[in-house]
Amino acid sequence: MSNSATISAVSDAPVAVWSQVDANNAKVLMSGNVNVYSLGGIWTQIRDSQDVWLKQGDGKSKSLTFDAGKVTFLDGAGIAFLIGIEEAQTTAGAKFDVVGLDPRYEPLLSEFNPIGNLFPVPVVKPKRSFVVSTGMAAQNLIDDAIGLITFTGHLASDLAWSIRYPNQVRWGDFVNAAVQAGIAALPIVGLVAFLIGVILSFQAAIGMQQFGAVSFVGPLAALGIVREMGPLITAILLAGRSSAAFAAEIGTMTVNSEVDALVSGGLSPIRFLVVPRVLAGILVAPILTLFADIVSIFSSMLTMLIYGIPFINFYNGMLSAVDIEDISSGLIKATLFGVVISAVGCLRGMQTGNGAAAVGISATRAVVSSIVLIVLVDGIFAFISYKTGF
Amino acid sequence: MDTPNKSQCAIDVQNLTVGYGSNILMQNLNFTVNYGEIFVILGGSGCGKSSLLKNLFGLYQPLSGDVLIEGQNITTAAGAERQKIMTSFGVMYQQGALFGSMNLLDNVTLFMQEYTQLTQGQMDLLARCKLDLVGLLPYESYMPSEISGGMQKRAAIARAMALDPKILFLDEPSAGLDPITSADLDSTIQDLSKNLGITFIIVSHELASIYAIADKVIMLDKGAQGIIAEGDPKVLRDTSKDPRVHQFFNRIMSKDAA
Numbered sequence: 130m131s132n133s134a135t136i137s138a139v140s141d142a143p144v145a146v147w148s149q150v151d152a153n154n155a156k157v158l159m160s161g162n163v164n165v166y167s168l169g170g171i172w173t174q175i176r177d178s179q180d181v182w183l184k185q186g187d188g189k190s191k192s193l194t195f196d197a198g199k200v201t202f203l204d205g206a207g208i209a210f211l212i213g214i215e216e217a218q219t220t221a222g223a224k225f226d227v228v229g230l231d232p233r234y235e236p237l238l239s240e241f242n243p244i245g246n247l248f249p250v251p252v253v254k255p256k257r258s259f260v261v262s263t264g265m266a267a268q269n270l271i272d273d274a275i276g277l278i279t280f281t282g283h284l285a286s287d288l289a290w291s292i293r294y295p296n297q298v299r300w301g302d303f304v305n306a307a308v309q310a311g312i313a314a315l316p317i318v319g320l321v322a323f324l325i326g327v328i329l330s331f332q333a334a335i336g337m338q339q340f341g342a343v344s345f346v347g348p349l350a351a352l353g354i355v356r357e358m359g360p361l362i363t364a365i366l367l368a369g370r371s372s373a374a375f376a377a378e379i380g381t382m383t384v385n386s387e388v389d390a391l392v393s394g395g396l397s398p399i400r401f402l403v404v405p406r407v408l409a410g411i412l413v414a415p416i417l418t419l420f421a422d423i424v425s426i427f428s429s430m431l432t433m434l435i436y437g438i439p440f441i442n443f444y445n446g447m448l449s450a451v452d453i454e455d456i457s458s459g460l461i462k463a464t465l466f467g468v469v470i471s472a473v474g475c476l477r478g479m480q481t482g483n484g485a486a487a488v489g490i491s492a493t494r495a496v497v498s499s500i501v502l503i504v505l506v507d508g509i510f511a512f513i514s515y516k517t518g519f
Numbered sequence: 520m521d522t523p524n525k526s527q528c529a530i531d532v533q534n535l536t537v538g539y540g541s542n543i544l545m546q547n548l549n550f551t552v553n554y555g556e557i558f559v560i561l562g563g564s565g566c567g568k569s570s571l572l573k574n575l576f577g578l579y580q581p582l583s584g585d586v587l588i589e590g591q592n593i594t595t596a597a598g599a600e601r602q603k604i605m606t607s608f609g610v611m612y613q614q615g616a617l618f619g620s621m622n623l624l625d626n627v628t629l630f631m632q633e634y635t636q637l638t639q640g641q642m643d644l645l646a647r648c649k650l651d652l653v654g655l656l657p658y659e660s661y662m663p664s665e666i667s668g669g670m671q672k673r674a675a676i677a678r679a680m681a682l683d684p685k686i687l688f689l690d691e692p693s694a695g696l697d698p699i700t701s702a703d704l705d706s707t708i709q710d711l712s713k714n715l716g717i718t719f720i721i722v723s724h725e726l727a728s729i730y731a732i733a734d735k736v737i738m739l740d741k742g743a744q745g746i747i748a749e750g751d752p753k754v755l756r757d758t759s760k761d762p763r764v765h766q767f768f769n770r771i772m773s774k775d776a777a
Binding site: 164165166168169170172173204205206208209210212213233234236237240241246247248249252482483484485486487 | 619620631634636637638641644645647648651652656659660662663664665682683707710711713714715
């Protein structure tokens with residue numbers, strides 16, 4: 130016994146002893162209850178001894194005997210252990226014998242013949258070259274743009290249909306979506322709008338104070354809020370809440386083949402799922418924006434009190450700077466944001482792949498795409514305002 | 520980790536009442552499952568077979584009564600004790616419930632990684648053995664979403680067997696499988712039961728499979744809110760006087776029996 134490895138035993142815990150009879154003959158003596166929990170160290174130790182032994186000299190003349198006579202119980206992991214040893218012997222061209230194994234394990238062992246299938250050759254995935262991966266990324270971008278344009282077309286035609294046949298719109302879904310996206314969003318929109326009003330006024334006042342122009346902060350802040358901050362803040366909050374919610378809801382329906390069921394039943398998923406949600410977006414986005422405008426301006430008024438500007442001065446200054454065109458410009462923009470947010474959320478939901486992870490990806494993509502499109506629409510609006518003075 | 524002790528039963532159900540809130544599905548169930556037995560739960564759709572199964576392995580809390588798994592009460596166990604009981608059995612859910620973000624091999628090795636000291640290579644070999652048993656060896660690197668529903672079920676059985684538990688709960692394992700795969704699965708279940716002494720608790724409707732493998736069945740009925748027949752399925756088929764049992768085993772339409 131030149132090379133011996135023993136794992137200590139507690140009661141029925143498995144013990145495996147590696148012993149080398151001579152240069153070409155080795156033996157493993159196994160005993161106890163061999164199971165998946167207790168096999169950890171033993172497996173590695175026996176296989177290591179076997180590998181060292183197989184590397185010494187010519188493998189073809191070597192023979193290993195596995196004595197399982199004292200094994201009291203062998204589970205599936207124990208059988209895998211035997212297969213692992215046998216495979217190493219076969220690969221080296223050496224012989225392997227199992228003796229004393231309780232015959233009841235024979236059918237389990239023979240299930241896996243030939244064992245070679247259990248050791249597949251690892252497949253090396255071909256690496257994509259830079260050119261190919263760039264090309265594929267570009268193709269994906271184009272596909273995505275085409276998908277977006279197609280979807281916009283379908284949506285426009287189905288929105289027109291909903292105006293023509295208002296009785297056929299699923300108003301129950303519309304109400305649900307409007308409540309979830311609108312009323313449920315009031316507290317968070319109010320909180321953020323309030324803080325934005327305070328921050329905007331404070332930051333503006335710090336600068337304006339240097340020129341003795343604190344009294345202009347009110348008109349400036351109010352104008353900024355109704356034209357830009359109100360719609361933008363509301364839209365970003367809606368994108369985070371509702372766009373993700375729509376994408377997750379429709380995404381889960383896609384995963385469960387519910388969308389397929391609509392299509393095979395001859396119903397348009399856009400009419401059935403998207404139209405009510407987009408209509409809800411169109412309704413709630415301007416209302417939430419108006420609410421955000423009012424809260425922000427009120428918090429701005431409160432802030433300017435600190436600088437000694439009374440409410441009435443703020444109010445008069447605001448009236449001179451902000452007119453109905455500014456407010457309606459902000460609300461029109463908010464309506465467009467509402468369309469973008471709800472439509473993109475639904476689109477990403479319908480593009481969901483398979484499985485739970487795909488739903489998460491869709492929700493993420495919905496938020497990212499919504500915010501990008503919001504900023505894009507906002508930029509286009511700013512350009513139009515510059516050109517037309519609206 | 521004792522060898523199966525035939526004298527003690529694997530599962531002992533005492534006065535179990537199953538339901539959700541005020542909606543009671545079954546009342547005062549009493550039965551035992553012996554070690555190494557293939558025990559099949561039968562009954563029409565909606566009578567609460569799957570709910571009963573989930574109560575048996577402790578996923579749901581029963582309204583009243585106890586379930587003893589290998590002598591330990593799973594309804595009252597908590598913490599480490601509960602976890603120990605949970606690792607003594609494997610579960611296959613009706614829809615497979617594979618982890619969608621992992622391929623089949625990783626699905627099977629997941630529990631091994633948590634509970635054993637095997638190396639990755641050893642776990643992979645063991646997982647391949649399990650996948651081979653259910654005929655899915657060539658698909659080890661596939662994601663669950665890339666294989667059919669029947670294959671997902673088989674992969675779920677492989678995952679349930681990952682830690683070689685002594686008890687396996689299978690919720691409709693052969694539903695949706697082709698006859699050949701279904702027969703292969705039956706023979707695998709019998710091999711595991713006979714040679715490793717694994718206890719199976721199976722919810723099934725497949726009469727052919729039930730006659731082939733079941734040592735004992737219990738039949739549940741919605742109206743009776745309990746067990747209406749118990750014993751060997753072939754004996755029940757040939758001798759039962761209960762019209763509901765007779766109808767079920769002989770596939771008689773409800774209007775013909777009335």
